[in-house]
Amino acid sequence: MRLLVVEDNRNLVANLFDYFEARGHTLDAAPDGPTGLHLAVTQHYDAIVLDWMLPRLDGREVLRSLREEAGSNVPVLMLTARDELPDKIAGFRAGADDYLTKPFALPELEVRLEALTARAAGRGRNRVLQVADLKLDLTTLEVSRGGRPLHLYPACRKLLEVLLQSSPGAVTRDRLEHSLWGDSPPDGDMLRSHIYELRRVVDGPFPLKLIQTLPRVGYRLAAPAEAAHAAEHDGHDDRTG
Structure with a gap:
């Protein structure tokens, strides 16, 4: 998978790179909302891991712009410490395909992303x-x-x-x-x-x-x-x- 990680926590980003690159995946990273949105609309990714609380533009606004303005259907997994039901509903309504709360297990994140990309590929073949x-x-x-x-x-x-x-x-x-x-x-x-x-x-x-x-x-x-x-x-x- 080619993944975009939009996350301002440097330690978390480093852990994601170590884990996913060791398993053959390719990653790009963005430390804030505008940079993440720019990469998402100018590059091709199989999936995006998107934090909610981001500098300059929060993850929900990034997601809305990606869906409504850029017209992108790339699978997006929202990764956040917000674990209340209203937050999850807001994330899905903004266009998220999946929602994972921190802390989380890296193997679970990988499995979720693989499922998202497989479903996206299946939709494309039948559409x-x-x-x-x-x-x-x-x-x-x-x-x-x-x-x-x-x-x-x-x-x-x-x-x-x-x-x-x-x-x-x-x-x-x-x-x-x-x-x-x-x-x-x-x-x-x-x-x-x-x-x-x-x-x-x-x-x-x-x-x-x-x-x-x-x-x-x-x-x-x-x-x-x-x-x-x-x-x-x-x-x-x-x-x-």
């Missing part, structure tokens, strides 16, 4: 992603629009999957590049070439354009009404490109 009349079947990898089959090569299909999963939220260039090439993107602006090809197939033959360019940010895939609403929400001036 048809759709925006307007555009569909991607994640089981068969078939793409269609208005009932008409579309033929995409794998890189474009992966970009389409990420955009559909986040719709109508914005997707940063860094996140799209990571979805294709991990931590080793090629030289030059290969992402622009892939987006051009994706737009040619998905939008070219149709009067309703779904892919919007967000200057200095990335891209969004959404029907015009949804895109306008999202733009009002996040303050971006979206233009098609």
Whole structure:
């Protein structure tokens, strides 16, 4: 698993790194809310371990921004000393997938995270992603629009999957590049070439354009009404490109 740990307790973070890296997992860490949110929306993680009480932006607000503004469905386990029922309810309502109170056993945390990532993978395999009349079947990898089959090569299909999963939220260039090439993107602006090809197939033959360019940010895939609403929400001036 590739995990993001958003936690300001350095000793706890060190213990998590020692335990999980020894078992073959990869971890990144953020010591405060804004840094954690930035990493969560610009990088790909299998799951996020999120503390509630964080400097500058608390975990619940991080989670709300991740779900409502970024449109991310990454599994999030909230890790906190708050053990009252109202706190747990608030955490789940903010978008948490699981909730573990401190102190805790590291093997239990690992098992919970493995269960979350397995469920997320299962949902992805059985889901048809759709925006307007555009569909991607994640089981068969078939793409269609208005009932008409579309033929995409794998890189474009992966970009389409990420955009559909986040719709109508914005997707940063860094996140799209990571979805294709991990931590080793090629030289030059290969992402622009892939987006051009994706737009040619998905939008070219149709009067309703779904892919919007967000200057200095990335891209969004959404029907015009949804895109306008999202733009009002996040303050971006979206233009098609």
